[in-house]
Amino acid sequence: MTEMLKITLPDGSERQVAPVTTPAEIAADIGPGLAKAALAARVDGEVRDIMRPLERDVALSLITAKDEADALELVRHDYAHVLAEAVQALWPGTQITFGPATDDGFYYDVMAPEGRDPFSMDDLPAIEEKMREIIRADKPLRREVWSREQLIEKWQSEGETFKAEWAAELPENEELTVYWSGDDWLDMCRGPHLASTGKLDPQAFKLMRVAGAYWRGDQKNAQLTRIYGTGWLNKKQLNAYLHRLEEAQKRDHRKLGQEMDLFHLQPEAHGSVFWHPKGYRIWRELESYMRRKMDGAGYREIKTPQVMDARQWEKSGHWGKYRENMFVIPDEVPNTEDDAELVSHDAEWMALKPMNCPAHVLVFKQGITSYRDLPVRLGEMGCCHRNEPHGALHGLMRVRQFTQDDAHIFCTEDQVVEETRRFCELADTVYADFGFKYEIKLALRPEQRFGSDADWDKAEAELRQAVVDAGMATDEYGWEELPGEGAFYAPKLEWHLTDAIGRTWQVGTIQSDRVLPERLDATYVGEDGERHRPVMLHRAIFGSYERFIGILIEHFAGRLPVWLAPVQAVVATIVSDADDYANEVEAKLAAAGIRVETDLRNEKINYKVREHSLAKVPHLLVVGQREADEGTVAVRTLGEKEQRVMSLDEAVAMLAEEALAPDLKD
Known part of the structure; x- marks a missing residue:
């Protein structure tokens, strides 16, 4: 009689199963809902394929979309493989190298077939469509163990020189694995992977950009094309991510820094x-x-x-750990095999x-x-x-x-x-x-x-x-x-x-x-x-x-709190007849400690509003002849549609309160 395996589940319960039972079968035995939701398994703490048979007594937990970190790592890894398969299907002769998951997606480094220009942004729509085709085909992802010799022969016979080079360096004493996508495409990979390409959402990924990359990160080697994508569990997550990217572009501090005249780099x-x-x-x-x-x-x-004597940095330990990131005087410091020993005891060796x-x-x-x-x-x-x-x-x-x-x-x-x-x-x-x-x-x-x-x-x-x-x-x-x-x-x-x-x-x-x-x-x-x-x-x-x-x-998307804003208020005139009153308003605000400027240019008020809004000025105080006669100001606050008319004293008091740093309000 075959000895049964003992499987311990997260709630402490135990199940007896036959050898080579898969986590997918255990999920189906627990219930159809879990069978559908399960993406992979954690076996004694290690994430594995849900279709990989169990061979011993283990602690088992099933990974679903609720386990977001693990689930995203899995789907992004699979999206990368589907990307490589799609590129080779569209352009036979393309060489593939590596394609890992990243913090927000995936990439794959590839080399275009001989005679074809490197891949570009123009190729991404076709690749995306082919990827969706592969996903909808619901191709099983199947793990096999191969020898190093098998891997080398496979890649050399197909002209995959990069893969062959890498396979030749793999250790013989380790278990080497490949993953099939259906019966017609494979890649060498440690895994784990989902059960099939159909577990991916065809609407939850997007190819983002291409860039140059060198084989194994060395600029002396062949240049490849790196195709970047972002991948998620569902379309809602993808849309949220794309919205964040759009917001991030709007908020880019380099762009806003230029618009607001804050700083520059050169x-x-x-x-x-x-x-x-x-x-x-x-x-x-x-x-x-x-x-x-x-x-x-x-x-x-x-x-x-x-600037301090380099011997001080040697004593502190920073010389050995940070020397390559330090600005040293003189410019060049001779190398030494022992980082714990100072390269020179001459007091003129200094470092910023x-x-x-x-x-x-x-x-x-x-x-x-x-x-x-x-x-x-x-x-x-x-x-x-x-x-x-x-x-x-x-x-x-x-x-x-x-x-x-x-x-x-x-x-x-x-x-x-x-x-x-x-x-x-x-x-x-x-x-x-x-x-x-x-x-x-x-x-x-x-x-x-x-x-x-x-x-x-x-x-x-x-x-x-x-x-x-x-x-x-x-x-x-x-x-x-x-x-x-x-x-x-x-x-x-x-x-x-x-x-x-x-x-x-x-x-x-x-x-x-x-x-x-x-x-x-x-x-x-x-x-x-x-x-x-x-x-x-x-x-x-x-x-x-x-x-x-x-x-x-x-x-803050440039809309800094009033106490931090470089210019807290601008007094802008509608007509030149109000110039004297604008200067009076400016003087009162400045006396109250408010950073204020006047805009007396002979421009339309709408033009002035747009310009100071772009500069992210918190308050625009608009004055014309009526405001001058009545001792009021029309306050336009950044981000608000309606303006408020108030007395000058009220405006000064309001702005003075807002201009205080938070710690000074206590």
Whole structure:
């Protein structure tokens, strides 16, 4: 008698099934609704094909569309395969390479047949139609195990030189698999996949663009065409995504920055920002706001050098980890096999600081610090430089020169949890002032790290406890732990903001560090009269001013809160006879602390309204002869259809209230 397999389901119940039973059969046995909904299976924690037979006792759960993260990964992987099949069906002789799922879709790298131009945007409609044909054919997706020799022979015989090259490098001792689509097309792949192409929604994907890509990412190799697509579980999700993309284009901070005359970028300082007066006004308001917050929380502001001796970076550990991203003086630094050893002990080897923390340790080390002085909270609006790759630069979001709202807290072991809790609450008030919701993540130790396991255990536990004490380790705050994503010297809490169109941005952090104080010999005198190491908490809320301003511009679509707007009001005349009254209105508003300009040009009022709306001015105060005679203004507020007529004093009071930063209204 055949020995039955024991299958444990998520609710703890058990089922006895025959060997080689598939998860699909178990789903059908549970009920027809589940059989239809099940997309794949999680077998002892591993995602597998729903048609792959079970061979041992396992814990089994079935993946449906409700398990959105897993389901999207599966369908996007399948869309990529269908894309490759469609291209080869339309243009025989096309070579295929790889096609993974991405965060919002999929892509596949292909090479057009000999004699044909590389694929272009003009080819996408035909490819999409062929993909829908393959999906509607409901072709079974079948897994087979092949030998490496079979794979090499298959690809060489069909002229798939890229696949043959890759197959030749696969390890012989691993299980190598291919997936058939029906009986006429296959690709080598680890899987998993859906049961058939018909499990995909033919209306839930869209091919987006094409781009050049090099084989294996090396520009010395052949150039391929990368075809990008986005794929979803249903058409509703696709439409929502396309709407978000449309909104994102409208909100692009680079476009709005130009329209609003805030900043510009140019090759003469690639990766750095030229701030115009209006853009720098936003910066100044944010900086003043953050200074008030930090002053109120007991931070003392310092200023440290831009350039420091390279030996300091070697001591801190940054030389070994970040050297390729640092701007070094002189320009070239000889390579060394040992990153822990400084390339030169000549004091003239210098580097622009990529972060502020080592300099803050040097400030802390001046003089003798007693345990009674702790915690010491040192803050800096610190300008840093990182040699980011040219292709990674993106407007204000990724730059080479940036300024952080940086601070470091030096404290005793017993103070770590309380200081972290206080920071959690401070960050909460800041994000609330900007109307952001957020999630908190705990990034845990990476494989490559400094410090002992005992110190990492302690640091991770402290951060976890602080979030609990702040009442934020809950689903409401999206609490999650991220294995392997901490810095090389410390675990960290991360704040992920959600903007107006649902995108997330990782901004604030706090890191609990015992490594840098040890490496840079920071000490305080304890109650016992002996020297002790402080714990160093690295923290920021905005992250960098450049990126945070970019996020704000896109979040508010340029319509910044009045207190942040570079120009809070414009007084515009209908007729030149009202010029004197417009100047009087401007003077009263300016005296009340409102950033105001006048528009006395000989232009139609509708033209002026359109122009200042494009510049995202919050309030336009329109005045003509009637308003001058009556001492009133007609207020047009950005985004509102109707204008309000009110007395000048009422308008001044209203704008003065709106112009106050949130922390000044309390």
